[in-house]
Structures are given as structure tokens and as C-alpha cells.
Amino acid sequence: MEWLNIIIQGSLLGGIYALFAIGLSLSFGIMRLVNIAHGDLIVLSAYVALVVVQDTGLDPISSLVIVVPVMFVLGYALQRGLLNFTLTGGLLPPLLVTFGISVIIQNGLLQGFGAYTHRLQQGAIETASVQLPGGVSVGVYPLLVFAVAILAIAALQILFYRTRLGRAFRAASDDADTAELMGVDNRHLFALALGIAMIFTALAGVLFAIRTNFDPAAGPIRLILAFEAVIIGGLGSMWGTLLGGMVLGIAQAVGAALSPTWQILAGHIAFLIILIIRPSGLFPRTRD
Amino acid sequence: MTLLQTRKLSAFYGDFQALFDIDVSVDEGETVAVIGANGAGKTTFLRTIVGVLETAAESVTFDGEPIGHKTPHEIVRLGIAMVPEGRRLFPSLSVEENLQMGSHCGRAGPWNLKRVYDLFPVLHELRRLPAPSLSGGQQQMAAVGRALMSNPRLLLCDELSLGLAPVVIRDIYDCLGAITAEGTTVVLVEQDINRALDASVRFYCFQEGRLALNAPTKNFDRAAITAAYFGL
Numbered sequence: 458m459e460w461l462n463i464i465i466q467g468s469l470l471g472g473i474y475a476l477f478a479i480g481l482s483l484s485f486g487i488m489r490l491v492n493i494a495h496g497d498l499i500v501l502s503a504y505v506a507l508v509v510v511q512d513t514g515l516d517p518i519s520s521l522v523i524v525v526p527v528m529f530v531l532g533y534a535l536q537r538g539l540l541n542f543t544l545t546g547g548l549l550p551p552l553l554v555t556f557g558i559s560v561i562i563q564n565g566l567l568q569g570f571g572a573y574t575h576r577l578q579q580g581a582i583e584t585a586s587v588q589l590p591g592g593v594s595v596g597v598y599p600l601l602v603f604a605v606a607i608l609a610i611a612a613l614q615i616l617f618y619r620t621r622l623g624r625a626f627r628a629a630s631d632d633a634d635t636a637e638l639m640g641v642d643n644r645h646l647f648a649l650a651l652g653i654a655m656i657f658t659a660l661a662g663v664l665f666a667i668r669t670n671f672d673p674a675a676g677p678i679r680l681i682l683a684f685e686a687v688i689i690g691g692l693g694s695m696w697g698t699l700l701g702g703m704v705l706g707i708a709q710a711v712g713a714a715l716s717p718t719w720q721i722l723a724g725h726i727a728f729l730i731i732l733i734i735r736p737s738g739l740f741p742r743t744r745d
Numbered sequence: 746m747t748l749l750q751t752r753k754l755s756a757f758y759g760d761f762q763a764l765f766d767i768d769v770s771v772d773e774g775e776t777v778a779v780i781g782a783n784g785a786g787k788t789t790f791l792r793t794i795v796g797v798l799e800t801a802a803e804s805v806t807f808d809g810e811p812i813g814h815k816t817p818h819e820i821v822r823l824g825i826a827m828v829p830e831g832r833r834l835f836p837s838l839s840v841e842e843n844l845q846m847g848s849h850c851g852r853a854g855p856w857n858l859k860r861v862y863d864l865f866p867v868l869h870e871l872r873r874l875p876a877p878s879l880s881g882g883q884q885q886m887a888a889v890g891r892a893l894m895s896n897p898r899l900l901l902c903d904e905l906s907l908g909l910a911p912v913v914i915r916d917i918y919d920c921l922g923a924i925t926a927e928g929t930t931v932v933l934v935e936q937d938i939n940r941a942l943d944a945s946v947r948f949y950c951f952q953e954g955r956l957a958l959n960a961p962t963k964n965f966d967r968a969a970i971t972a973a974y975f976g977l
Contacts, residue, residue, distance in 0.1 A: 630837070637797075638817050638829065640849045641818055
């Protein structure tokens with residue numbers, strides 16, 4: 458029973474990791490853009506929410522009404538004004554430029570907010586729990602985050618496979634030059650893609666900041682967790698990403714049960730093992 | 746009425762000049778062939794017209810409007826579609842989704858999914874399959890159908906016959922009649938000279954990036970073509 462509890466708690470933890478990973482997965486899947494600043498953009502979203510909460514008195518989840526559009530516009534502008542110009546010269550220019558953005562965001566946040574840790578306060582829901590059959594007690598908030606992750610991925614599936622925009626995303630991912638011949642304006646399409654990725658990044662940032670302390674340097678570890686979830690799940694597969702997040706979460710929960718010092722390390726070890734056994738992940742889809 | 750005109754069209758890949766002062770003129774409703782050996786600049790010519798390669802604005806005019814400086818997504822909206830060499834279907838999309846991508850630019854006109862399926866009934870049967878699972882001929886039909894879905898005034902076909910069996914090539918060329926019957930202007934780029942000349946009223950022969958011959962296809966002089974083709 459104790460192990461069942463560990464696996465359930467770990468799986469739920471995977472929900473937030475999957476949310477971390479969605480934006481990264483989108484920008485890589487559509488534009489082959491490896492966004493090193495992704496973790497810092499998650500943390501930036503949390504700070505935007507912090508400012509909105511302090512200035513308007515909204516609770517953190519309601520602040521998404523403002524944070525999500527802000528991050529969408531930021532993502533669109535970032536891609537259109539900067540990252541589009543890095544995409545023609547191979548894999549290295551986007552890596553270097555997003556690494557630079559990462560440094561700028563971290564230091565900008567340090568300048569503006571100091572090195573203090575912050576947390577967003579959502580109130581009673583943070584500590585509420587429900588009893589599952591079998592005597593396992595789970596937190597309402599992790600359950601909510603997990604549900605949001607599933608809804609987010611389902612929404613993306615609908616966008617990708619049921620809409621004209623999603624079809625254009627998949628076509629441009631296959632062959633951007635030919636998509637352009639069909640009348641797709643890739644500069645605009647890619648900017649929309651990063652904008653949409655930032656919607657999920659904003660969601661991830663706010664939900665994470667309600668649960669965990671954050672500071673300006675909290676980004677890189679989120680980037681690594683996101684990378685691991687994407688790679689475990691297999692590039693290009695959204696449901697695989699959710700599963701990848703759950704694998705990470707379960708490994709961490711198991712590690713923590715053995716010894717609290719093992720929690721983070723256990724996740725990385727699980728990632729390395731899967732990388733060795735299945736280098737292309739559990740459900741690979743993206744081809745190159 | 747002249748639909749497409751190029752004047753002193755030059756094109757470059759970096760420092761390498763691939764086209765030199767090409768003057769081509771295509772009337773509305775005409776079917777024109779562009780022939781030439783490998784590396785003569787035929788594909789480059791098409792890529793320049795659709796905007797993949799940039800050139801001086803005035804060196805390509807479409808319906809009287811200079812388009813040499815425009816991007817591919819702007820040009821397809823004006824009504825120029827290309828069936829690219831090697832078909833270039835989107836591999837992760839189904840056949841039907843590939844066709845739907847053709848209508849992405851949103852031009853109105855006679856062509857829609859139903860009309861394309863009427864023209865190529867086999868595509869209707871295969872519409873849910875991923876594009877790479879089709880045979881070469883079926884993929885070529887899908888590529889032509891995808892270009893038609895943008896309801897072009899000018900259809901550019903790059904090497905329709907490439908890598909296909911003669912019987913399949915004939916099937917595809919037989920469909921050109923239905924396409925030109927809608928008033929669509931067609932430019933055929935081919936290495937298969939006989940096929941191209943049979944289907945066209947006029948032809949241009951390219952040789953090493955320059956225009957070597959420009960003549961009606963009726964009663965053409967074989968020796969003159971051979972000379973222009975090989976630069977003898």
C-alpha cells in the first residue's frame with residue numbers, strides 16, 4: 458500500500474513536469490528550436506503573476522487571465538523579432554541566442570526583484586486532500602495540476618489534428634519551404650507557435666509557483682526537468698511527454714522514499730537509464 | 746494577353762549565377778514547355794518565379810504586376826502554384842491533409858477537394874493514408890492536386906515524369922486537359938522532350954542558364970532542338 462501511494466503521488470507530480478515540457482516540445486517540434494531560456498521563461502511567468510497578484514489583489518490562478526496574454530505576446534514578439542533570424546544557420550545559433558536570453562532573464566529578475574525566494578499563495582486548496590479508495594490520500598492541488606496537464610495536452614491535440622492552423626504547424630514542421638509555397642507565412646506561423654508555447658509556459662509557471670518557492674535562478678532546473686520529460690516521452694509526442702513527466706515524478710517519489718537525499722538524483726538516473734535503453738524515447742514521432 | 750513575363754531575369758545561388766537574362770513570355774490559357782538538359786536552369790527558373798529565389802522586382806511580372814521581390818507565400822496568393830520537383834508532399838500528413846494544405850492560401854475558384862477527387866479518383870480511396878505510403882504516380886497526382894487546390898491562374902509543373910513508369914506518366918499528362926479546360930495557364934518543365942512538346946503549344950529550350958531556343962511546337966525542327974539542347 459505504501460508503494461501504491463508513492464506511485465500515485467509520483468504520477469501526480471509528473472503533471473507539473475509535463476506542463477514544464479509542453480512549451481519546449483512545441484518549439485522544438487515545429488521550428489527545431491531548442492529553447493535554452495525555456496526554464497527562465499517559466500520563472501518569468503511566475504514573476505509576472507507575482508506582480509499581477511500584488512498590484513490587483515487577484516489570486517494567482519485568476520491572475521492567469523492577465524499572465525497568459527502577456528506571455529503570448531512576449532513569445533510572439535520574441536520569435537518574430539529575434540529567434541526567426543536564428544533558424545537558418547543550423548542548430549547552434551538558436552542555442553546561443555536562447556542561452557543569452559536565459560542569462561538576461563535571470564539577471565533582469567535579480568535586478569528587479571532581488572535574490573529572495575517568493576511563492577504565490579492560493580489559500581486553502583494548497584493543503585486540501587481527498588481520500589481515494591484503498592486508503593491513499595492525495596492532495597487536491599496536485600490532482601488539479603495533473604488534470605490541467607491532461608486538458609492542456611488534449612487541447613493541443615485538437616489544435617494540431619482538427620484545425621487549419623494545426624495542419625499548417627505540422628506541414629511546416631515537415632518541410633517549412635514547401636509550406637511557404639502553400640501560402641504559409643512561416644515568420645508569422647513560427648511566432649504564433651512560440652506564442653502558443655508561452656501560453657502553456659505561463660500556465661506551468663503559475664501552477665509551479667503556487668506549489669514551490671522560486672527565485673531568479675530557479676529556471677535552469679525546470680529546463681532540465683522539461684528536457685527529460687520530452688526525451689523520455691519521445692520527441693514530438695505530446696502524450697509521451699505526459700508519460701515522461703510521470704516517469705520522472707515516480708522515480709523521484711521512489712527515490713525520496715528510499716532516502717530524501719535521493720529524490721532529485723533518482724529522476725535523473727531514471728532519465729539516463731531510459732536514454733540508454735531507448736534513445737529515441739518511449740513514443741518517438743518527430744522525424745528528421 | 747500576357748500573364749507571365751520575365752525580362753532579363755537573372756538568378757544566383759550565392760556567387761554562382763544560374764540564370765542569365767532570361768526573357769520568357771506566357772499568354773493566359775497557354776501551355777508552354779521549358780526543356781533543357783540537367784543543370785540548364787529550368788528548376789531555378791521556376792523557383793525564381795514562385796519567389797524561393799529573390800530577384801529584381803521588375804524582372805518578373807505577373808498579370809502586369811512586378812513580383813520578383815515578393816515572397817513565396819505572397820506569390821501563391823496572387824495565383825501562381827508550383828508542383829515541386831520530387832513532389833515534396835508533407836510526410837506526416839494524410840493525403841487529404843496534403844490537399845487541404847494546398848487551399849491554405851484561401852483563393853476561391855473551381856478547384857476543391859471534390860473536384861480533385863473527381864480528377865484523380867484513386868486519391869479519394871487513399872485519402873486517409875499518410876502521403877509516403879502512396880506509389881510514386883499517386884504521390885505525383887497528390888502533388889498536382891495540392892497545387893490545384895490553391896486555384897492558380899498559372900500552374901508550374903517541375904518534372905512531372907521524374908521517376909515514373911511511362912504508363913503512369915501518360916495518365917498524369919492525360920489529366921492536364923481537364924486542368925487547362927478551366928483556363929489555367931500551364932508551364933511544364935521537363936527533361937522528357939517528347940512528352941513536353943506533345944502537351945504544349947510553344948517551348949523554350951534552356952542551356953547552361955541561357956535561353957537557347959524559343960519556338961512553336963508544331964512542325965518543330967528536331968535538329969534545331971538537339972542543337973539548342975546540347976549546345977552543338
